[in-house]
Amino acid sequence: MHAVATDLDQWIGARWDELDTPAPVIDLNVMEANIARQQETCDRLGLRFRPHIKTHKVPAIAMQQRAAGAQGITTQKTTEAQVFVEAGFDDLIVAVPAIGARKTARLCDLAERATVHAVVDSAEAARGIAQAASVRGVQIGLLIEVDSNAGRAGVQSGEEALSLARCIGDLPGVTLDGLFWYPSREDALPRIAEARAALDGANIPIRVMSGGGTGADALSAKAGATEHRSGTYVFNDMTCVRRGVATLDQCALTVVTTVVSTAVPGFVTVDGGSKTFTNDAPPSGDEGYGQVKDRPGLTLARMNEEHGIVACGAGESRPALGEKLRIIPNHACGCVNLHDVLYGLRDGVVESVWPIAARGTLQ
Amino acid sequence: MHAVATDLDQWIGARWDELDTPAPVIDLNVMEANIARQQETCDRLGLRFRPHIKTHKVPAIAMQQRAAGAQGITTQKTTEAQVFVEAGFDDLIVAVPAIGARKTARLCDLAERATVHAVVDSAEAARGIAQAASVRGVQIGLLIEVDSNAGRAGVQSGEEALSLARCIGDLPGVTLDGLFWYPSREDALPRIAEARAALDGANIPIRVMSGGGTGADALSAKAGATEHRSGTYVFNDMTCVRRGVATLDQCALTVVTTVVSTAVPGFVTVDGGSKTFTNDAPPSGDEGYGQVKDRPGLTLARMNEEHGIVACGAGESRPALGEKLRIIPNHACGCVNLHDVLYGLRDGVVESVWPIAARGTLQ
Numbered sequence: 123m124h125a126v127a128t129d130l131d132q133w134i135g136a137r138w139d140e141l142d143t144p145a146p147v148i149d150l151n152v153m154e155a156n157i158a159r160q161q162e163t164c165d166r167l168g169l170r171f172r173p174h175i176k177t178h179k180v181p182a183i184a185m186q187q188r189a190a191g192a193q194g195i196t197t198q199k200t201t202e203a204q205v206f207v208e209a210g211f212d213d214l215i216v217a218v219p220a221i222g223a224r225k226t227a228r229l230c231d232l233a234e235r236a237t238v239h240a241v242v243d244s245a246e247a248a249r250g251i252a253q254a255a256s257v258r259g260v261q262i263g264l265l266i267e268v269d270s271n272a273g274r275a276g277v278q279s280g281e282e283a284l285s286l287a288r289c290i291g292d293l294p295g296v297t298l299d300g301l302f303w304y305p306s307r308e309d310a311l312p313r314i315a316e317a318r319a320a321l322d323g324a325n326i327p328i329r330v331m332s333g334g335g336t337g338a339d340a341l342s343a344k345a346g347a348t349e350h351r352s353g354t355y356v357f358n359d360m361t362c363v364r365r366g367v368a369t370l371d372q373c374a375l376t377v378v379t380t381v382v383s384t385a386v387p388g389f390v391t392v393d394g395g396s397k398t399f400t401n402d403a404p405p406s407g408d409e410g411y412g413q414v415k416d417r418p419g420l421t422l423a424r425m426n427e428e429h430g431i432v433a434c435g436a437g438e439s440r441p442a443l444g445e446k447l448r449i450i451p452n453h454a455c456g457c458v459n460l461h462d463v464l465y466g467l468r469d470g471v472v473e474s475v476w477p478i479a480a481r482g483t484l485q
Numbered sequence: 486m487h488a489v490a491t492d493l494d495q496w497i498g499a500r501w502d503e504l505d506t507p508a509p510v511i512d513l514n515v516m517e518a519n520i521a522r523q524q525e526t527c528d529r530l531g532l533r534f535r536p537h538i539k540t541h542k543v544p545a546i547a548m549q550q551r552a553a554g555a556q557g558i559t560t561q562k563t564t565e566a567q568v569f570v571e572a573g574f575d576d577l578i579v580a581v582p583a584i585g586a587r588k589t590a591r592l593c594d595l596a597e598r599a600t601v602h603a604v605v606d607s608a609e610a611a612r613g614i615a616q617a618a619s620v621r622g623v624q625i626g627l628l629i630e631v632d633s634n635a636g637r638a639g640v641q642s643g644e645e646a647l648s649l650a651r652c653i654g655d656l657p658g659v660t661l662d663g664l665f666w667y668p669s670r671e672d673a674l675p676r677i678a679e680a681r682a683a684l685d686g687a688n689i690p691i692r693v694m695s696g697g698g699t700g701a702d703a704l705s706a707k708a709g710a711t712e713h714r715s716g717t718y719v720f721n722d723m724t725c726v727r728r729g730v731a732t733l734d735q736c737a738l739t740v741v742t743t744v745v746s747t748a749v750p751g752f753v754t755v756d757g758g759s760k761t762f763t764n765d766a767p768p769s770g771d772e773g774y775g776q777v778k779d780r781p782g783l784t785l786a787r788m789n790e791e792h793g794i795v796a797c798g799a800g801e802s803r804p805a806l807g808e809k810l811r812i813i814p815n816h817a818c819g820c821v822n823l824h825d826v827l828y829g830l831r832d833g834v835v836e837s838v839w840p841i842a843a844r845g846t847l848q
Binding site: 142143176198199217218219220221222224243244246247267269272273274275276277278282380381382383384385386387389391393396397400401402403424426427428429431443444455456459460461462482 | 583645791818
């Protein structure tokens, strides 16, 4: 729809500070190390790794995750899944329950071309999918979501899991694949175990136990998962750093901005605000909305929609008007979702330019 | 870039609850009343009205604002301005300082086709624009930004305003049009008056005094503005309601969502989260991130990226799985910016489908 999507290859070979700003850029060396490290962790834990593409929404990056050993992908939405099936991915989870005829029809479209696992937490949702699938003559695997104390979806007890599993067992067009939860948390282990025990006690076979969350792989293993899903690990962000699940050196995503005003004492203003970074993960105290790469004294302290106000800490030289600053955002997934194009840098030079193909899609 | 952008006219005549979700929709009767009321207010105050298109990013809506009496438009970014010049708008402000050769080149492109006012707060910015304009043989009007205590940009004193005005007076390709500030605030009146007095004292002619902010029109008049800019008023949002500058009935924008889970006691979950609504304007206390239209007991209490968790207050019946809920967001501008298409409803039926043409553009 946008002029920005035309002639992207013109940027190949440009240095990061030559890009038109604001521009989200990926340090490819860091991203590739993140991909390899996460795969090794899952291999060591005996977990199949199924990356969540919500973070990047770029098929070319998912192909790198697959080449490193990932098996299948996770998507949030049926329309994201469409983009990735179109790009050749043939095994995927759609994580948000697909409710309503339009979404179940899209699940069936996907199931004609790929192995589709849909997540449900109600008999109505399972019946809706089963009805669409049986009319269309496709088969869709269902995962029962267990609420791992995120409080947003999922059955609340072993009894509810068993009741839903029995309902699914009676339906055409769908099969019960197993259990699903997000995130893998210590305090959720008892409920996951209870759900599993209820199904085992009724001799209902479970092939898949699917846990998730960046930094939560060991907890997935502890919960008895067969597979682990995570998304943010591919780029990491300031929230990961503050949570202690990534270091600053492991943050692959930054946004290149330009200093457009130095008029206000103590601050400089860059050409990206909440429409560039999101207002995600508001700070506790004075942590800010992002941090300038390699200059820890420069913090994205406040934002308006298109203005980012960078505080200059003591001992940090004040950036000049026109200077380019690379800012690590609080939340990689939300930040990428605001842009149309992602630039891949090798040693500071653009090597890849990717349309963010699954951005802006419906559920 | 996206499949969603094809065949938009299929939705004309659909009822709001037939739309694929999540879907941002505009109540056209409410929007048209907002446009008329704001224009009347500015007319009464003797202010030229220059709407800010950052809220909707849709040329067809700006045409309605113009038809109601608006003179010129305000944009944040050179690339937004490109979309609107392409659509036939011929008088515009670019509000974020244009720093660097790419942005000043775009200003010159615009100036070949329209009357362009660029906002500056430094001699370097003015010189960059002047150099580009004189090489290209175009004329660009400059507005000196005065910091009205937003602390993001703008000269800090009358002395700085005068120094910058004198610098501009010596430059080719640019003319000094006047002063600019955002927002119009009571506590900023002394600095605006000081800047104006400094220029008057030096016999520097000022044609334009440009103030802004939804609900701040009277303060613009009080500050001696010749024109007023505002954007959010066209749709309004929960932040406007809480600030007392709009009523719930004056909120034109809602997002149609579907209830996808009712598994968690006390809540229902809809198919839109922070990637649908933004995390903008975090609540003080328990105000939440949005409110269900016509059902004040239902509040968007928490979000993940694609999950919206709606709290069901006492006395409010619990929505059913599959039910469609229209949610008024906290921040209209940020919310619209997340979507590709906006639906205009007349009495609940789709009358217009607009691509959000200037979304996702560079600065």
